[in-house]
Amino acid sequence: MSNQQPEETPWSLWEVFVRSSRGLSHVHAGSLHAPDAAMALRNARDLYTRRNEGVSIWVVPAEAIAASDPDSKGSFFESPQGKDYRHATYYTKSEGVKHL
Numbered sequence: 001m002s003n004q005q006p007e008e009t010p011w012s013l014w015e016v017f018v019r020s021s022r023g024l025s026h027v028h029a030g031s032l033h034a035p036d037a038a039m040a041l042r043n044a045r046d047l048y049t050r051r052n053e054g055v056s057i058w059v060v061p062a063e064a065i066a067a068s069d070p071d072s073k074g075s076f077f078e079s080p081q082g083k084d085y086r087h088a089t090y091y092t093k094s095e096g097v098k099h100l
Contacts, residue, residue: 014062015030015059018048018054020054020055021055022055026056
């Protein structure tokens with residue numbers, strides 16, 4: 001008989017998104033650690049919807065989320081030069097088109 005303890009695997013970090021009522025978007029509520037998605041959902045329900053304020057919960061492994069770098073926000077979000085066609089102000093109203 002061996003006295004070795006089984007290795008514990010670290011719980012994954014999960015990001016929690018809650019939708020407070022029908023028709024609204026899910027909003028990031030926080031993070032938690034759990035061994036799997038089922039436990040993450042149960043823990044998220046217990047932690048973030050205690051007063052029945054949620055109608056839907058999403059849990060996403062934190063490692064699955066790709067995010068932009070906050071330090072690069074200027075260059076990442078600025079409008080590219082020469083691409084005015086991406087903005088509605090670039091287009092003019094067509095003559096003879098009555099529904100525009």
